[in-house]
Every structure is written in structure tokens, then in C-alpha cells.
Amino acid sequence: MKRRKFVATLGAGFAGAILPPRPPLPKLTRERFVERWSWAMGQAVHVMVFAESQDQGLEACANVFAELRRLESILSLFDDASELCELNRRAGKRPLKASKELWQAVYRADHVRKFTEGAFNPAVEPLMRVWGFHRPRRTMPSPTELAAAREAVATATVRCYSHLSLPNSHTKLDLGGMAVGYAIDEATGVLIGYTTSLVFVWHTTRLVPSGVSNRYRGAAVDSLASGAMQFPKSFGEMLTITHTHLLSMTVVFALTGIGIALCARLSERRRRFLIAEPFCALLVSFSAMWLMRYVDGRFAWLLEASSAVLAITVYVQSFLILRGLSGVNETP
Numbered sequence: 001m002k003r004r005k006f007v008a009t010l011g012a013g014f015a016g017a018i019l020p021p022r023p024p025l026p027k028l029t030r031e032r033f034v035e036r037w038s039w040a041m042g043q044a045v046h047v048m049v050f051a052e053s054q055d056q057g058l059e060a061c062a063n064v065f066a067e068l069r070r071l072e073s074i075l076s077l078f079d080d081a082s083e084l085c086e087l088n089r090r091a092g093k094r095p096l097k098a099s100k101e102l103w104q105a106v107y108r109a110d111h112v113r114k115f116t117e118g119a120f121n122p123a124v125e126p127l128m129r130v131w132g133f134h135r136p137r138r139t140m141p142s143p144t145e146l147a148a149a150r151e152a153v154a155t156a157t158v159r160c161y162s163h164l165s166l167p168n169s170h171t172k173l174d175l176g177g178m179a180v181g182y183a184i185d186e187a188t189g190v191l192i193g194y195t196t197s198l199v200f201v202w203h204t205t206r207l208v209p210s211g212v213s214n215r216y217r218g219a220a221v222d223s224l225a226s227g228a229m230q231f232p233k234s235f236g237e238m239l240t241i242t243h244t245h246l247l248s249m250t251v252v253f254a255l256t257g258i259g260i261a262l263c264a265r266l267s268e269r270r271r272r273f274l275i276a277e278p279f280c281a282l283l284v285s286f287s288a289m290w291l292m293r294y295v296d297g298r299f300a301w302l303l304e305a306s307s308a309v310l311a312i313t314v315y316v317q318s319f320l321i322l323r324g325l326s327g328v329n330e331t332p
Contacts, residue, residue, distance in 0.1 A: 032051055034050075034054060034060070034061060035047065035048040074102050077125070077174050077175070083098055084173060087106075087173065088172045092166065092169025093169075096164050103164060106173065109122035123156030123171050126172055127149045128174050129149070152170040155170070212300040217232055217297055218233075238290065253279060257278075260275055260321065265320075265323075274320070281306045282310065284306040288300075
């Protein structure tokens with residue numbers, strides 16, 4: 001063996017013994033889409049998740065349904081063993097040391113009752129019952145029954161201290177109709193959730209048109225220094241993204257729109273604009289997303305512009321709703 005070749009072989013051997021082994025390349029995996037249907041809290045529930053494996057997705061869906069049924073066992077009016085039914089049975093008798101979930105739900109519902117001056121009232125159960133919403137009836141309620149139910153709702157009293165209590169024996173709570181009130185009172189939660197989604201978008205696209213385009217049209221592996229691989233979205237995946245995001249965001253903006261409609265400080269013209277703008281921006285955003293995927297990647301600019309306007313509207317709506325809530329005078 002020649003001297004030069006011997007030295008090169010000997011050097012390669014020493015390098016292999018001294019230098020650490022090369023780390024393995026990251027395994028390229030695609031997230032699995034998992035969806036499950038079930039019945040919880042009196043309605044059909046459709047859960048859709050993205051997970052690294054089928055088993056992880058199924059476990060996530062199971063956890064969602066388990067939590068829904070746990071809350072149903074506390075807040076349901078149709079389960080005699082629920083905490084809410086127990087609270088109703090104690091009306092006019094003794095207080096109930098309630099769970100954190102029931103206490104918060106009743107407290108927020110009563111807060112909304114004060115804020116709306118009784119337009120939304122958790123003590124509406126007598127009227128719901130007399131009209132047959134809880135148990136079907138064959139006849140129309142009589143004027144006497146209606147008068148008694150209205151009197152029960154109007155004179156209902158809820159006390160939220162360390163324990164929950166209903167001092168009047170005729171007071172019965174029904175939290176099923178308080179969804180809109182909860183959405184207004186939970187405006188902070190909507191704000192935090194939307195901010196979290198913006199952070200996720202920044203992490204995956206860096207909020208630049210090229211990153212947004214790569215997210216849907218795909219990118220070469222060599223062009224990515226780190227992070228998740230960007231694969232072209234299939235037609236089915238595009239439909240799934242549109243379906244899940246459009247439905248959920250439409251519900252969110254419908255609820256915040258109701259909150260804006262209740263803001264007395266805004267003029268009628270500004271209220272209409274803030275209610276309508278998110279839906280227009282949603283149509284433009286999803287149209288731009290499809291055009292960017294199948295026509296031209298430069299439509300990412302339109303998607304970014306419409307999404308930016310949508311984000312600004314979310315924060316403006318949240319600020320106005322929170323400002324309106326902060327101006328509510330608490331009554332003992």
C-alpha cells in the first residue's frame with residue numbers, strides 16, 4: 001500500500017473513532033386525519049383531529065367525548081342524578097356545595113341575566129316546562145299556568161357564595177339557553193384561542209406569502225432548514241380544512257356579532273360593519289386559499305391581506321365586548 005493511501009486510511013479510522021456519529025435524519029411522517037361521531041349533551045357531536053397515528057387520534061377523540069359526558073353529568077337538566085337537578089330539588093330548602101363547573105356556569109349565567117336585564121335568564125325552566133319543551137304535552141298551557149310560570153321566572157333569586165342556593169321554592173334553573181351569554185362572557189377565551197392560532201400560523205408559515213404558499217402547494221425538502229415538511233395538500237385535505245375552519249369560524253363570528261349588536265356605545269353603522277366584515281373576509285380568505293393551491297401561488301398575498309383584516313376585526317370585537325362588560329354595574 002502506498003504511503004499516501006495508508007495515511008488517508010489511518011486518518012479516516014481515527015476520525016471515525018473520535019467524532020460522534022452522525023445523527024439520523026428526521027423521519028418524514030404525515031399527520032393522520034381522524035374523525036368520530038357521537039351523541040353528547042343532547043346533540044350530535046362531530047370531532048375531527050390531526051394526529052401522528054391513528055391510535056393517537058382515536059385517543060384524542062375519546063378524551064373529548066369523555067369530557068363532554070363528564071360536563072353533561074353536571075349541567076344536564078335531563079339527568080336526575082346531575083348536580084343541576086340536585087340544585088333545583090333544593091330550591092327553597094338548603095344550599096348546595098357545588099362543583100367548580102356548576103358554580104362557574106350558574107355565576108356566569110346570573111351575570112348575563114343582570115347584564116341583559118332579564119332578557120337571558122337561567123331561571124326560565126318553569127316557562128320551558130309549561131310549554132312542553134322538557135316533557136311533551138298534548139294541550140296548550142292555560143292562562144293560569146302561564147301566569148304562574150312568568151311569576152316564577154320574574155321573582156327567581158340565585159345566590160352564588162361559597163355554596164349555591166335558590167331561596168325561592170319555585171325557582172328552577174335551565175342552563176341550556178345560555179350559550180350566547182357564555183360566548184359574550186367568554187370573549188377573553190375566544191381572544192386567547194385566536195391568538196394561539198396566529199402563533200401556530202407564524203410557526204408554520206412565518207406569516208410570509210412564500211411560506212403560506214408552501215404550506216398548501218408544497219416545498220422542496222432541500223429548501224427547508226428545519227420544521228415540518230411542507231407537502232402539497234390533496235383535494236380531500238383542502239375540503240377538510242375548509243369544512244372545519246369555515247364552520248367553526250362562522251360560529252365564532254356569529255356569537256361575537258351578537259356581542260357587538262349588544263354594545264350600546266356603538267353607532268348602528270359601525271355595528272353593522274363589524275358584524276358583516278368577518279364573514280366577507282372569510283369568503284375572500286377561503287377563495288384565495290383555493291386559488292393559491294390550484295391556480296397561482298401569488299394568491300397568497302390576497303390570503304394574507306384578508307386574514308390580516310380578519311385578525312384586526314377579532315381584536316376590535318373582543319375589545320369592544322370586554323369594554324361593554326366592564327361597564328356593567330353589579331347589583332347586590
